Structure formats: structure tokens, C-alpha cells
Amino acid sequence: MFFSDAGARPRTWEASPSEHKKWVEVFKACDEDNKGYLSREDFKVAVVMLFGYKPSKIEADAVMSSVNPNTSGLTLEEFLNIIRKKKEAQLYRNEIRHIFTAFDRHYRGYLTLEDFQKAFKQVAPKLPERIALEVFRTPFYA
Structure with missing residues (x-):
């Protein structure tokens, strides 16, 4: 999907006016029949245009399951929100x-532990060495 629920989240980011304009143009280009929304296939084409890859079935399913049931696809507002999160x-x-x-x-x-310890000494020289050791040994998949 777009990012895991585990771990730290990215800071909120706002698109520049030119980037926002580009996203709107991609939406309009992919909404060929001027339906006012993007179908599943339209969305896939838009992702290819913006990010250079075709979304997986799982990614497309996740996006389309978030669509308002009263619409047939992604509205411009929904599309912009999804693209912002993806960016x-x-x-x-x-x-x-x-x-x-x-x-x-x-x-x-x-x-290696040595790499980790050297990095911590540079970044946080007053941090007790045991903290770096604990962080290094903590599995990220837990």
C-alpha cells in the first residue's frame, strides 16, 4: 500500500502549486469521458503517469475500497488526497x-554494530552507549 501503519509516519507535506496543477491535469487526462471520477483502470494509468509504475492489484483494491460507495470511482478530491499521501x-x-x-x-x-555506534557518537554524542546497543538489537519486525 502507501505506507505501513508500523513505525514513524512522515510529516505532513503539501504539494507546490505547480505539482498540484500537474496532479489535476493528470486526473483530467485520465478521466477521458469527463465522468468526474477515475475508474480503477483510470487510477492505474494516473499512477503510471505520476510515479512511473503500474499499481499492484492489492494497491488498486485498497484504493478502490476507500471510494465513497455513492460514486463509481475516485473523485478529484479523493485522488488528490491519495496522491499527496503517496508522495x-x-x-x-x-x-x-x-x-x-x-x-x-x-x-x-x-x-554492523560498529557502524551503528559510530553513527550514534556523531549524531548524539551524549547518548549512553547502552541505548545504541539496545536499539541495534531490537528487531524491527516485532
Whole structure:
């Protein structure tokens, strides 16, 4: 889906006027018959246009299940809200990736306890070493 309910959430993010305008234009382009909403297939095309990938069946199902039952698809307002959340999640994942890369000093694709301790010493030098050790050993999937 767009982002997990586990862990920290991205900060609220607002689109620039030009980005907002682009989203509205994509909505209008995908609403070929001027129905005032996007069908499931229209939504998939819009995601391809904005994010460069075709949404999975699960993602499309999740979005379409959130649609107001009195409409036949996503209204412009619903579409803009979904796209904003999707963009927030994308920015959040990029931020996490940058932080991980900064910690992964040897470009191994994983962090050792030593990497973690060095990073914590730079970022929070007064933090007790046991905290970094506890954080490193805490499974993220728990």
C-alpha cells in the first residue's frame, strides 16, 4: 500500500502549486469521458503517469475500497488526497534511505554494530552507549 501503519509516519507535506496543477491535469487526462471520477483502470494509468509504475492489484483494491460507495470511482478530491499521501510516503522512504546510506559507511547494504555506534557518537554524542546497543538489537519486525 502507501505506507505501513508500523513505525514513524512522515510529516505532513503539501504539494507546490505547480505539482498540484500537474496532479489535476493528470486526473483530467485520465478521466477521458469527463465522468468526474477515475475508474480503477483510470487510477492505474494516473499512477503510471505520476510515479512511473503500474499499481499492484492489492494497491488498486485498497484504493478502490476507500471510494465513497455513492460514486463509481475516485473523485478529484479523493485522488488528490491519495496522491499527496503517496508522495509523502515516497519522500519518507527517500529520507530513510539517505539516513541508512550515511550509516552504511562501507557500502555493504547492512549495518554492523560498529557502524551503528559510530553513527550514534556523531549524531548524539551524549547518548549512553547502552541505548545504541539496545536499539541495534531490537528487531524491527516485532
